[in-house]
Amino acid sequence: MRAPPSAAASHRSPAASPRGSSPARRGLVKRRSAVTALLSTTCCDPSACRRRPLSARPMTRAGAADRIRVMVRRAHEYRGLTQMSRLRLLRAVQRQPGRLVQELAEDTGLHVNTVRDHLRVLEDEGLVVARTVRTGGRGRPPVVFHPVREADASPAVEERLEQARERGNLLRRLQPELDVTEDLGEDAVHQLDALYEHLEDAGLQPRIDEPSLTVGLVPCAYHAAVAENQSLVCSVHARLVQDVLTQVPGPVRLRRVDPFVTPHSCMIALSISGRSRETGGDPDAASSAE
Numbered sequence: 001m002r003a004p005p006s007a008a009a010s011h012r013s014p015a016a017s018p019r020g021s022s023p024a025r026r027g028l029v030k031r032r033s034a035v036t037a038l039l040s041t042t043c044c045d046p047s048a049c050r051r052r053p054l055s056a057r058p059m060t061r062a063g064a065a066d067r068i069r070v071m072v073r074r075a076h077e078y079r080g081l082t083q084m085s086r087l088r089l090l091r092a093v094q095r096q097p098g099r100l101v102q103e104l105a106e107d108t109g110l111h112v113n114t115v116r117d118h119l120r121v122l123e124d125e126g127l128v129v130a131r132t133v134r135t136g137g138r139g140r141p142p143v144v145f146h147p148v149r150e151a152d153a154s155p156a157v158e159e160r161l162e163q164a165r166e167r168g169n170l171l172r173r174l175q176p177e178l179d180v181t182e183d184l185g186e187d188a189v190h191q192l193d194a195l196y197e198h199l200e201d202a203g204l205q206p207r208i209d210e211p212s213l214t215v216g217l218v219p220c221a222y223h224a225a226v227a228e229n230q231s232l233v234c235s236v237h238a239r240l241v242q243d244v245l246t247q248v249p250g251p252v253r254l255r256r257v258d259p260f261v262t263p264h265s266c267m268i269a270l271s272i273s274g275r276s277r278e279t280g281g282d283p284d285a286a287s288s289a290e
Contacts, residue, residue: 078203080121084225085110087236089118093128094239097146104145119145126156127240147239151247161194161248168193180210187250188272194248195241202237204266213252215268234259234266241268 080086085108092107093099099107105115122128126148133142148154151161168190172179181189192208195215199206203221208214219226225233238257245252251273258267 078221079125079127079198079201080118081127081202081236082221082225083118084228085114086118086121087225087232089115090122090127091232091236091239093122093145094147094236098131098144100142100144123154124156126154126160129153147243149243149246157247160197164193164197165190167197184210184272185251187248188252191245191248191250191252195244195252198240198244202240204237213270213272215270217266217268218264219266220264230259245270 081090088108089104089110092104096107101112101115101119104110104119105112108115110118119128119130123130123145128145129148130143130145133144135141146153148157151157172181172189179189184192192210196206196208199215199217203219205218205220207216209216219233222233234257238254241257242254245254253271253273255269255271258269261267
């Protein structure tokens with residue numbers, strides 16, 4: 001009689017799936033390799049950076065930048081943000097950081113195992129971070145969850161920001177006429193690089209207009225979630241925009257999020273500290289969705 005397969009043969013051990021080999025991390029490595037290859041080329045072909053045909057994008061300043069900025073990107077469920085239950089969970093973490101899995105499950109009405117799965121995705125994407133609370137007692141210390149406000153709190157965030165900077169530098173190298181560093185400053189430009197990276201990977205099809213400091217969005221991927229709870233969806237994204245801008249030191253701030261300025265598009269309004277009026281630091285107040 002044949003012996004039954006061992007547990008090791010029939011099931012992958014958790015140790016066999018290290019965090020560094022997750023789909024999200026593998027995607028980052030692929031994108032980094034693509035950028036490195038382009039940066040090391042003396043005669044770079046901009047067509048290598050394009051994902052969509054030229055006819056699909058108008059030849060405007062923002063459109064030209066968009067063509068070069070959109071390189072090989074991961075498709076990890078739009079950063080895991082299109083599922084309504086995961087959005088509810090992320091909003092709960094944003095509203096009250098530092099809670100346990102059980103507390104988040106009670107707040108959102110989700111099963112504890114579902115909460116754990118969602119938190120794993122959000123942590124891999126650099127949207128939340130787990131922190132151990134030292135109690136001084138016996139047993140395993142509790143783990144609580146926070147939004148990622150500082151880049152060094154999450155290796156995934158640090159790598160994303162590095163990738164965003166490399167792609168932005170590549171854009172400015174290939175299209176010097178699109179470089180607004182002299183007008184906005186280097187720190188502000190790198191903040192916009194990071195913001196574009198986040199919004200594009202989240203499936204919002206951003207079109208940044210640097211002179212007016214606005215970002216047009218096309219939230220097609222979120223229509224189902226918006227139909228269910230527009231206020232929650234807009235609040236989550238407003239907070240994420242604030243977090244991304246905070247992770248990169250610089251003067252760019254979120255002024256407001258204007259949902260559905262047209263039936264199929266939204267708008268983010270930004271400002272430069274000391275140059276224009278700001279609405280304050282609370283993205284809940286900045287979002288006109290609530």
